Amino acid sequence: MNLLARTGSVLPRPAQSGPANGAQAAPLAARPIIEVHSLTKVYDLKAGPVLDNVSIVVEEGSVHGIIGRSGAGKSTLVRCLNGLVSPTFGRITVSGREISALKGADLRRARRDIAMIFQHFSLLSSRTAAANVALPLEIAGVPKETIRQRVPALLDLVGLGGKADSYPVELSGGQKQRIGIARALALEPTVLLSDEATSALDPETTEQILALLKDINRRTGITVVLITHEMEVVRQIADHVTVLEHGKVIETGPTFDVFAFPKSPIARSFLSSIVAHDLPPEVSNGLVATATAETDPVLRITFTGVAAHDPVVATLVERFKVRPNILHGRIDYIAGKPLGIMTLIAEGGEPKLDAILSYLSSLGLHGEVIGHAVRSVFAGAHRAHS
Ligand SMILES: Nc1ncnc2c1ncn2[C@@H]1O[C@H](COP(=O)(O)OP(=O)(O)O)[C@@H](O)[C@H]1O
Ligand SMILES: [Mg+2]
Incomplete structure (x- = not known):
């Protein structure tokens, strides 16, 4: 409540009055915010496609998990979503803009709307927590006064209001990732991409970061795409899930449905660490x-x-x-x-x-x-x- 009040102007609000403040709102007709149509990515012709005719829809305001083994193509998919990698075939739209068709300044502008957090935080060690969060705002030419107001609100949002003047070396892994999240949210994106953002953290810290991401999703309505190889992460916080295997989508749908009734044997065995589909x-x-x-x-x-x-x-x-x-x-x-x-x-x-x-x-x-x-x-x- 307090947090939303403090950060309401800082962060995107639910586009269609989503369940803010944790209240249980009636489900709304889902609107797609990310649409991936027949995406194929080939880096190396001999190696074959890394992504093979991938089509997924991410609903606005949802947490969408993308799971798959190492090498399945998850990172490539997420880099296609923010235009860091360009598709060999296929089309990607985010918030109605065709990312896969944008170039140069247009792409850079569109990318502000799609923030990303990483496994290794990539904070600048010479800058304080506050200055790390301020960095994308400075680069974007946001007025100093706005930065001065927005940075403390962002630090509060991630529970690090007291650490503004600390340097990365003085922070724990979990705290560094919180700074990474605050920095990612600085330009008020509508989509937050997380590529294995908790895999360098211990289980307890992982839980806390996931709870934070879910909380930010609920309070602000930001759409979160969560790439992970940990089923447990998806089980806890994803509304929808896509399972990738060898660059192909083998399941996609509401998390509960996919986990309860996986259609493919691959997904079934994959989910077996979470759900006892297969007998001993x-x-x-x-x-x-x-x-x-x-x-x-x-x-x-x-x-x-x-x-x-x-x-x-x-x-x-x-x-x-x-x-x-x-x-x-x-x-x-x-x-x-x-x-x-x-x-x-x-x-x-x-x-x-x-x-x-x-x-x-x-x-x-x-x-x-x-x-x-x-x-x-x-x-x-x-x-x-x-
Ligand atoms: N820039 C690149 N050039 C060539 N091959 C790549 C590149 N990036 C990823 N790959 C290959 O694509 C496959 C999928 O990689 P990646 O998308 O990182 O999968 P994941 O994130 O699921 O582990 C791997 O075989 C990897 O070696
Ligand atoms: Mg990866």
Whole structure:
């Protein structure tokens, strides 16, 4: 509240009255702020494309995560967004301006709207925190009086109001990145690009910086594009996510949907550190693909939202006369929403599978038969445990 009041004139406001001050506003019709159409980038013909026909839309005011392994093309993509790298094919628009068609002074002007923070902060060691934040304003020829007012507001925004006169060498990694964020916000950009900005920081500091980015996004409505190879980062703060693999988009959509129902096996295995999509091998090795007289179906039930587990399991027992044998279960929070995945052997469930699956879907749950458990294998396993 206070912060918004102090910085309201410094930073962009939500273009369409987004949820300022953390209040829960009704979702608005999303407007795209970044549109990437069929972007292909080739550095070296022999090596092939680094980005291959990439199309994504970033909604205004959202936090959009871009995840992928090292070498997937994330940094190249983000450099195309701010015009540091020019596409081989394709078109990129940011705030309605076609970045990929701009040159010279026009491109430099457009770039002011698209700020970037980096892993290694790149602060000038000879300048104080305040002077580092002031630098882009000086370069842009902003009047001294405006700089004098804006810099303290920016330092306050990142929680470093007391460190104006400190030099980078006197600041911790987290504090340096806060200065990097304040500096990036100095020219009141509408988009903030973050390329692995927390990967040099310890986990606790990473959490704090992420919380700060999310907070700035909520309070000011700035759109954040967050490049990372850490799924955990995306799980915590991204509204939307794009998964890149070998320069191709393999998934893109709301974070919860992508994490809960990844469409591709690659994304599925990629997200497995966060969501228990795949069973432990000790269990999955005991499953077979087709049902026989010696098997029972294995159900994976995905709970999204608030559906409770107990009535489901009890109903399987009472109504369907199935004996559920729970193999695996976990609840994760993705973008603030609970996602539960439970895998169970539905002993005696084979003849009633259709009825069971329609019962689950009537509750809004996602039920799926992921294999068949050979009775003797699992009976043996249980004896071994007891
Ligand atoms: N300027 C460049 N010239 C040639 N190849 C590059 C250049 N920048 C990146 N690459 C190559 O493009 C691929 C993707 O790199 P990058 O976009 O940095 O991926 P990521 O950020 O996902 O790790 C890598 O194989 C990398 O070697
Ligand atoms: Mg990179």
